[in-house]
Amino acid sequence: MKLHPTPMLDQLESGEWPSFVTGIKRLRDTHTTQRIRETTNDLLGQLEHSYQTRKGYWKGGTISVFGYGGGIIPRFSEVGDRFPHSREFHTLRVQPPAGNYYSTDILRRLADSWEKWGSGLVTFHGQTGNIMFIGATTENTQYFFNEINEYGFDLGGAGPCVRTAQSCVGSGRCEQSCTNEHDIHRRLVNNFLDEMHRPALPYKFKFKVSGCPNDCMNAIERADFAVIGTWRDDMQVNQDEVKQYVVSKGRQYLIENVITRCPTRALTLNDDDTLSVDNTDCVRCMHCLNVMPKALSPGKDRGVSLLIGGKRTLKIGDRFGTVIIPFMKLENETDYQHLVDIAEETIDFFAENALEHERIGEMIERIGLVNFLEALGIEMDPNMIVHPRENSYVRTDHWDEEAEKWFEQHPRHKKSVDAA
Amino acid sequence: MKLHPTPMLDQLESGEWPSFVTGIKRLRDTHTTQRIRETTNDLLGQLEHSYQTRKGYWKGGTISVFGYGGGIIPRFSEVGDRFPHSREFHTLRVQPPAGNYYSTDILRRLADSWEKWGSGLVTFHGQTGNIMFIGATTENTQYFFNEINEYGFDLGGAGPCVRTAQSCVGSGRCEQSCTNEHDIHRRLVNNFLDEMHRPALPYKFKFKVSGCPNDCMNAIERADFAVIGTWRDDMQVNQDEVKQYVVSKGRQYLIENVITRCPTRALTLNDDDTLSVDNTDCVRCMHCLNVMPKALSPGKDRGVSLLIGGKRTLKIGDRFGTVIIPFMKLENETDYQHLVDIAEETIDFFAENALEHERIGEMIERIGLVNFLEALGIEMDPNMIVHPRENSYVRTDHWDEEAEKWFEQHPRHKKSVDAA
């Protein structure tokens, strides 16, 4: 086998950070399977060619496994004559266990299967959260899938469909977790497997689950449907630990790094080194809990918030998700069913009303949040906005009917308006 | 003279706040001039009619004094048959002395003239700042103007023209004043009297001058061209007065009302009750100076900032002015000339490029701030923005040329970029 020279790539073997080039070369030079040696050799050849010319040489196509319409990113080389063994170099997107937990055994098992059918290159994980098995021929994608599907792995999403989801480490380890991220993750995604495996939506639709507002999954930024853990009651304060903190770090440090950083000035450090929290002002931003995890913990009345419409740049520029459900409990079957119902109604409305290749966030910007909320029968809440409208360009007849609705839902708000 | 019954207006005579109805009635009932008695009687009649029917009954028109095209708001009654003596009820907009200073003598003199020619009703001042002499016939507007023009008063703006300006009490009394508001006010407005008296702009154009960022003239909100005093060096701190303040109010109060309210956390109260100001972080918001005027004062290197494009609701919704000149000195003739030049170029560009009935703020929103700045040859400055662009939808070829410009203007910014 004639090795392609890779002068530019070779420069990526120096330096301390683990080198993917070295890794690929190891497959090329020392792997026992000829197919893998040849594939990786040609892959390096084409990649070197890209580095030399500063251009990419892959083109797409459409392939999938029997019974599915998606889950694979097909790649055919535009320079396949010069690099025939990596001419077909498809990536299988395989859903990871919720929370990305693996035993070394299951990793080995996946490695063995991939060794049989693929290039020997794999990524944990892609930016959407899939295990990416990078580099299989059209034929082998099926065999590989058949094999791993037997022991519990399934393809993820590609194309205009429900995509693979992500959930943070959360309850498995993290003291900030306010909900069961992995349960939410699986119940949501596994309820939409048909929409995932047979792409038929206007465009992609992503779920992400973070156990608290630190949002380690970037759910608000990158998910069409974000589930974020939070709490409704008072945060838990361990005053002894607060005092401990003052002892070790000093009052000044605590004032400058916690008290003055609270976005709503909800914290007061009392003269006796105890901490007072104004829980009605607290917006659950997490900062003080992050700085003092021993002293401060989320409250006990926990649940999740839902935000809709995050996406990145294409067409309208980046967009964050915005709140549609400020808080909901997730304790029993009914709660979970309620969550799944909201997701279903959302996706149905999206499927019916979005334009081709329009994300749900774009759709909401086009039709207005209110229309979306009304379609789903979700009650308006001030938590959905940063502030009420600043301009008078709205037609407010039917004000009284709308006011009625509010008072019915909020009897505790006395109706002194009419009284007046 | 038969008095019109005014049952509804009469209800506005009770209560402690001075009643305009009582005032108008006094003219109607006790003034020696029949014309004034009759005019105010019919005025009350029409106003009562408006209260009864909840509709207005004035319509506009076009009148002015000889030689001018504006400065008067003409009003003709739609119900003049029933209220003949207030059939013509025009308002003369007269420019006040800069800063709204009056001696009782000059007020009396104005009163005497108005008594001769008008309804006897006057307002100090309208929302744009004019003395409004409310209620004269077409004929008398001329006589009244002639008389007051003789002793130094001139009409203000009405229609698509440069409008009357406003300047705060400022240097006359206020410790926060960073500039000579009244000089700026007069130099600007009096340079554009032709544009004021002979309306020929696309739409109105307003100047307002506030001596400091407290902006008591609402200039940023309501002026097309706002001049706001500020300083460039370190704020002046009188540490003895700071200590005094601590003595009288206590540390806690100072921390909660000053330190934690600083928008950029630029203030530190030291253990020895002295105050440290990080002047590079300070944004000159005025808050701490407002709370502690004895202890804190603006710096000594004073000047003004210019903001363009404030307006209220019509057509595009409210808009604040935005910074085009972060800081300029106003110490000598050349400085003032420079200010007037910028105003002239601004108004020329506005006259040539704005659509009919488009404010300069709307125009800038339409063409983009950069085009406006380039047309005026104003250098880009980070102080003009809250933050750089958040989206990638811009064509950045010619980046290097633009970078060049910046480095030429800012030699101190070394060019390690290229060095890299």
Add this chain to the structure above:
Amino acid sequence: MAHEERRVPTESGCPDGIQYMHPVMRENFGHWRYHEDPMPGVLRHVAESGDEIWTVRAGTQRILDLFTLRKLCEIGDKYADGYVRFTIRSNIEFMLSDGSRVEPLISALEENGFIVGGTRNSVAAISHTQGWLHCDIPATDASGVVKSMMDQLIDEFRHWNMPNRVHITTSCCQINCGGQGDIAINIQHTKPPKIDHTLVANVCERPSVVARCPVAAIRPAMVNGKPSLEVDERKCVCCGACYPPCPPMQINDPEHSKLAVWIGGNHSNARGRPCFQKLVAAGIPNNPPRWPEATAIVKRILRCYQENARDWERINDWVERIGWSRFFELSELPFTKFHIDNWRGQQKSLNASSHLRF
């Protein structure tokens, strides 16, 4: 203009204020050190020279009759130094150099029915527009609204019982000549204009009327043989922008032109940047001569602010801290779909975070 008089105007423009300024102010012009607030309505400014100038502020009806104006001059001569000014809120200010004369001046003013106050953390005089007394497009009055509300807010004007100064504004049509404010009471039309098609052709310059509409709801049309204008009522946001250039497009309606209350406008740069006011209540009847419903809402908002805000928090600062959920709870005002912005840039007003209040 058919007129005998042919006098050529002297284009003198804006007069120099210095000539009418109190000598002490003139001498210390630009050299003031600090000020104190001895009592509501009174300011004591001290110059670097040590000189001091006392200011007494009094509220008046903005529409002054000559008797009232002369009365103010008389008081100014007798109890002060004959120098006055009017603030941007049409309060009169008497300036005097001798502090001992302040008390008598105040009594004289109050005896004559003027209200001393409106400084510092009080409710300032409500800014005032023209209304039915003079304007050609008003849906309500201005002088009457201000009088009615100030009668109810007299204590808040006279005393310092607010967390910070409160600037209230009103406007008699949706064009809003009144500024924004900590609280603003504005007209909010709720029905599209009623068009008198017989007049449009003669009165209106149709292209410029079409151009005036923020939502492009107006199109030229022939109505029973006459060139007129037509409004797409599904698009129309009832803003009234088409009415001034085209009076036959009657937007004002005794029944359907309502009042709306806005809060949190702040134009100073103190603490946060200047910010716009936000809609909190609408659908309020336009109810002369005393508009009790609107006043009741304003008072309720002021009460909540007074009870819950911290020193130096303007209304916007306060609501930013406690959040809008809590504001609607405290003020007992309904939150509706109308509060959720749907105008350009709406996106930025949605909550793109999990910052939430419970």
Add this chain to the structure above:
Amino acid sequence: MAHEERRVPTESGCPDGIQYMHPVMRENFGHWRYHEDPMPGVLRHVAESGDEIWTVRAGTQRILDLFTLRKLCEIGDKYADGYVRFTIRSNIEFMLSDGSRVEPLISALEENGFIVGGTRNSVAAISHTQGWLHCDIPATDASGVVKSMMDQLIDEFRHWNMPNRVHITTSCCQINCGGQGDIAINIQHTKPPKIDHTLVANVCERPSVVARCPVAAIRPAMVNGKPSLEVDERKCVCCGACYPPCPPMQINDPEHSKLAVWIGGNHSNARGRPCFQKLVAAGIPNNPPRWPEATAIVKRILRCYQENARDWERINDWVERIGWSRFFELSELPFTKFHIDNWRGQQKSLNASSHLRF
């Protein structure tokens, strides 16, 4: 799909992670009390039960070859408890219950060329996309960029010398599969697409390509007799959105597809709301194999941040406090007209205040 195999898939979906979870984590699931950071790359989480789980985080090349993957498994069995996970930034984490085994595990990892670190206030592993290795639309590589930059940031990954955690992302085209970040290195095309008119008709669904353009710069056209597409180059913002659906509209250019650096993206809700990243530098050459110019800028920004920010300030918090004037001064980056937004909602990014920095 022409294929023998007719096996019907088991649509099992997302597997349950619990089965692969460390027993201590399973037993204390949802009952963790706090965590400590004993040293860079190591987390010690303590459960309400008193149990503890230690986590050791190591950076890897994201593109794992089977040898590397098996090596990691081997280390996991020998020095840990055989339970691992991968973070959202493709770092591997080993979980073990016995703290005394942490040191040996770290040595084993480092000996085998893996880098332990990336926790707390360090520079986290750069998030990674596909690039020339696999994608069909990249203008640059991803693995190479990440490798080059991490080589330069290895100390910042290994140690805690940043004011707060730093999340860096890259994207190999302007579509940006990489997230936003404290610092993001993205492609910025500077020329409109070059159209191969001979192919458009066969390859592209023209209406949907037209619909893809954010500024409506594309219109159908006949070019030498063939139906094709035409770009209005005055309108085109060179975003590349038209390229995926229509490869003949080649947007990538070895010379004119530049790199841009963005800063201040923050997706957590800690302190302020999540916020978007801002453009700071563009026109940077796309220069494989090591992209030194881009790396130099990133390092300079990190140095300024390190020297000037306060504890717990993310990059966005820091710049908000010191202001953009000062940022451009410190970073010695040029401020240009390209920094001033001209996209929808631009208005909100202009300084409508006299909050100024000198």
